[in-house]
Amino acid sequence: MPRPLRVAIVGAGPAGIYAADALMKSDAAAEPGVSIDLFERMPAPFGLIRYGVAPDHPRIKGIITALHQVLDKPQIRLFGNIDYPSDLNLDDLRQFYDAVIFSTGASADRALNIPGIELEGSYGAADFVSWFDGHPDVPRTWPLEAEKVAVLGVGNVALDVARILAKTGDELLPTEIPANVHAGLAANKALEVHVFGRRGPAQAKFSPMELRELDHSPNIEVIVNPEDIDYDEGSITTRRSNKQADMVASTLENWAIRDVGDRPHKLFLHFFESPTEVLGEDGRVVGLRTERTELDGTGNVKGTGRFTDWEVQSVYRAVGYLSSELPKLPFDEDSGTVPHEAGRVIEGGEHLASTYVTGWIKRGPVGLIGHTKGDANETVANLLADHRAGRLAAPAEPEEAAVTAFLEAAGVRYTTWDGWYKLDAAEKALGAAQGRERVKIVPRDGMLDASGA
Ligand SMILES: Cc1cc2nc3c(=O)[nH]c(=O)nc-3n(C[C@H](O)[C@H](O)[C@H](O)COP(=O)(O)OP(=O)(O)OC[C@H]3O[C@@H](n4cnc5c(N)ncnc54)[C@H](O)[C@@H]3O)c2cc1C
Numbered sequence: 001m002p003r004p005l006r007v008a009i010v011g012a013g014p015a016g017i018y019a020a021d022a023l024m025k026s027d028a029a030a031e032p033g034v035s036i037d038l039f040e041r042m043p044a045p046f047g048l049i050r051y052g053v054a055p056d057h058p059r060i061k062g063i064i065t066a067l068h069q070v071l072d073k074p075q076i077r078l079f080g081n082i083d084y085p086s087d088l089n090l091d092d093l094r095q096f097y098d099a100v101i102f103s104t105g106a107s108a109d110r111a112l113n114i115p116g117i118e119l120e121g122s123y124g125a126a127d128f129v130s131w132f133d134g135h136p137d138v139p140r141t142w143p144l145e146a147e148k149v150a151v152l153g154v155g156n157v158a159l160d161v162a163r164i165l166a167k168t169g170d171e172l173l174p175t176e177i178p179a180n181v182h183a184g185l186a187a188n189k190a191l192e193v194h195v196f197g198r199r200g201p202a203q204a205k206f207s208p209m210e211l212r213e214l215d216h217s218p219n220i221e222v223i224v225n226p227e228d229i230d231y232d233e234g235s236i237t238t239r240r241s242n243k244q245a246d247m248v249a250s251t252l253e254n255w256a257i258r259d260v261g262d263r264p265h266k267l268f269l270h271f272f273e274s275p276t277e278v279l280g281e282d283g284r285v286v287g288l289r290t291e292r293t294e295l296d297g298t299g300n301v302k303g304t305g306r307f308t309d310w311e312v313q314s315v316y317r318a319v320g321y322l323s324s325e326l327p328k329l330p331f332d333e334d335s336g337t338v339p340h341e342a343g344r345v346i347e348g349g350e351h352l353a354s355t356y357v358t359g360w361i362k363r364g365p366v367g368l369i370g371h372t373k374g375d376a377n378e379t380v381a382n383l384l385a386d387h388r389a390g391r392l393a394a395p396a397e398p399e400e401a402a403v404t405a406f407l408e409a410a411g412v413r414y415t416t417w418d419g420w421y422k423l424d425a426a427e428k429a430l431g432a433a434q435g436r437e438r439v440k441i442v443p444r445d446g447m448l449d450a451s452g453a
Pocket residue numbers: 010011012013014015016039040041042045046047048049052053054057060082083084085103104105106107129156157160321358359360361366367368369370372
């Protein structure tokens with residue numbers, strides 16, 4: 001008797017959910033159909049939309065509403081609070097499913113190897129983001145004693161970090177930040193935030209909208225030094241061919257020529273300053289040394305040998321995220337991705353049978369939420385091609401009940417999609433009590449209890 005195609009998706013961030021959506025919208029969804037189980041390490045789904053996107057970006061967080069329509073489908077089940085491989089390993093997954101898609105994303109900071117980076121007061125952006133987004137597995141307090149702060153990197157994460165450091169706690173109170181984050185930010189002493197980029201305005205990786213938004217806070221004075229506005233032939237080519245880069249450069253030019261206002265927190269965007277050392281005293285950050293760079297004609301830069309020491313008491317590096325290796329899967333340390341061909345996991349030159357990747361674990365930690373949709377479509381198209389060609393090995397226990405019996409026998413406490421509705425209602429109720437839309441529940445146990453796990 002024909003049975004549905006059983007697919008496991010490990011990681012319920014946007015990439016995993018879009019993969020489920022692509023499967024549901026494919027020909028395979030017709031009788032006997034597909035049956036999809038999403039396994040997620042956190043008690044709640046949505047990955048970096050919940051634990052990466054900044055709290056003052058409610059429009060982006062609102063993508064969760066669109067993802068609801070996918071997870072509401074009866075053919076899709078969610079198992080939250082389930083870690084691969086400690087709760088369910090690859091052999092277990094093969095026991096229950098025709099195919100497995102890994103969409104475990106990226107959650108750690110890429111290293112920056114400069115002297116002093118290990119000093120107290122030097123932080124990775126990912127850790128700070130996890131703290132202000134109420135991630136259950138990080139400490140509840142964050143040291144915010146520094147009056148002058150450096151942020152290294154000129155991408156959107158650097159902007160998020162700089163903006164959250166420069167806003168006031170009260171400005172962020174209407175968002176979903178939990179009480180411990182509001183209290184931490186209310187005690188934040190930062191008056192100056194300095195963002196540093198090695199290259200110039202034409203090479204900055206900011207999104208134009210995110211950049212312009214910096215200037216909307218009544219508390220943040222954005223300052224750009226006119227000497228940092230410089231272009232070579234390579235930069236001009238970039239601006240001509242890339243509308244986003246051109247918009248970013250234009251915004252920075254406008255900011256460089258205007259008068260500096262009197263908003264209380266100063267946010268400096270520095271270009272052509274390459275961080276060379278975090279300076280310390282008694283094990284603590286007391287400064288940052290940068291080397292002035294200049295354009296070499298191609299849009300790249302070279303050092304000038306002129307150094308500046310900036311007095312700062314903390315340094316945040318926002319130089320990229322990094323994925324973690326997944327046991328039993330190949331891993332490329334340099335790119336921090338699982339080697340693949342159009343989503344098929346490749347080991348020793350061959351497709352690791354029935355195993356696929358999508359999202360940041362596939363493409364690397366670059367691109368917006370929307371980009372994970374295209375990733376998912378490609379991966380799912382190849383999975384279905386393998387299915388049609390009879391290349392997927394049939395699992396020994398394809399019944400939906402088999403996996404729940406397995407988890408229950410192991411005594412694993414898991415959450416479900418119904419559980420998310422309960423957690424969502426509990427967070428909204430917490431918010432309503434304070435006249436806010438939502439207040440996040442932080443502790444894992446609290447999330448599990450509210451989800452009725
Ligand atoms: C700080 C920050 C801010 C951002 N802001 C924006 C923004 O404003 N707008 C925008 O469009 N994009 C933004 N992005 C980018 C966006 O978050 C990513 O494009 C997107 O989340 C990548 O999706 P993903 O599903 O591949 O990974 P993730 O979102 O990381 O999802 C992966 C999921 O897998 C789970 N997982 C990991 N390991 C395991 C395991 N071993 N077992 C089970 N589950 C596991 C994780 O818990 C997570 O839920 C931001 C990114 C960052 C880092």
